[in-house]
């Protein structure tokens with residue numbers, strides 16, 4: 462029986478990132494994935510010759526010196542065909558019929574918004590200063606900070622308008638999480654020319670190339686503890702996989718439920734993990750458009766009607782297109798994303814009139830679909846709900862009470878590719894700093 466240095470549970474972006482970084486550091490790694498294909502929220506799927514993305518529409522901060530540049534370089538992802546989005550308006554926010562642009566580059570970002578909100582130029586400078594400064598204390602409340610900084614409430618809605626990639630909650634969202642969902646996209650914003658499966662295939666190939674294994678259809682059903690350490694993962698394929706160190710890329714409540722018999726995990730700790738609240742789930746309407754019906758648009762459109770961007774019952778939708786093939790200017794695949802369980806087409810048509818007549822095929826995924834294909838509790842889109850009032854309880858450390866079990870992924874600290882990449886790096890740093898203890902090398 463092969464004993465691995467590191468066994469990773471779950472092949473989401475965080476699991477693959479840890480596996481790749483540790484492979485590069487010389488570890489023999491194994492990734493165990495429940496689903497038939499790797500990638501978790503990054504997986505793509507095919508219908509009638511089209512490949513659809515699930516949880517990736519754009520990323521930020523890939524240019525030299527920006528947030529994701531180094532880690533994407535380490536992960537071999539800078540070589541993928543990234544396509545820069547409109548610098549003057551990457552995210553176009555339409556609120557009750559008025560459209561505003563969020564631009565790339567901090568100075569341009571301020572200048573573009575200051576044309577609509579000249580009286581808030583100084584506050585906008587304070588805002589970008591905050592984003593470029595050191596990380597915020599996780600106990601600072603995002604809404605409160607914005608409310609104290611901006612006198613114009615419409616501008617707060619505009620700044621938060623690209624936040625269908627974060628769950629906005631006035632009472633609980635930490636400024637740290639809000640800032641991380643904004644900063645890298647203002648630095649620079651990119652779409653892939655191709656599907657998000659390219660990222661997954663690139664990482665899996667590199668892990669295998671360095672001697673690691675990625676095994677699908679291998680759902681971990683139990684983690685076996687001996688003397689305060691995990692020694693093996695038991696899978697539903699009947700295999701037992703042994704390792705020196707285990708990293709879990711799945712929800713902490715699910716992770717600790719896998720340790721059925723433990724001398725280390727206290728009931729109160731287990732209860733605390735199961736009581737963590739999760740963010741809402743998303744509905745995605747993946748549309749195939751009729752040929753030449755809609756020119757490609759190189760930005761995201763976010764549309765809101767009937768209330769503040771921060772209100773749960775405001776109707777909202779994000780529209781994002783796939784970059785077309787080199788020889789075409791037409792949009793062929795368009796996603797409509799919304800946390801609401803109502804058909805978003807009517808709202809989408811306020812920014813693309815006649816859209817429903819352009820559609821030739823439509824595929825819908827709901828939070829239940831996410832639950833089924835990524836095992837995420839409640840089909841939650843962004844993992845555990847981070848709460849500035851209980852930051853230590855909801856923004857977890859990668860360390861666990863079990864000495865050789867660490868956590869990674871969007872449930873731990875921050876979500877999105879940026880947050881998950883940062884967390885993976887932190888998980889791996891902890892391991893490399895303590896490799897004698899963790900790997901007993």
Ligand SMILES: Cc1cc2nc3c(=O)[nH]c(=O)nc-3n(C[C@H](O)[C@H](O)[C@H](O)COP(=O)(O)OP(=O)(O)OC[C@H]3O[C@@H](n4cnc5c(N)ncnc54)[C@H](O)[C@@H]3O)c2cc1C
Nearest residue numbers: 471473474475495501502516518519681836870871877878
């Ligand atoms: C609709 C939507 C749109 C998004 N758009 C963007 C975007 O445009 N840009 C961006 O940066 N981020 C985006 N995100 C967020 C981003 O996709 C996620 O934050 C990130 O991919 C999460 O990665 P993860 O490593 O935490 O794990 P996950 O992707 O949750 O993967 C966990 C994996 O573990 C597997 N698993 C679960 N249980 C077991 C078990 N017992 N044994 C073995 N395997 C198991 C699952 O099958 C899954 O493959 C989006 C998310 C959603 C939902």
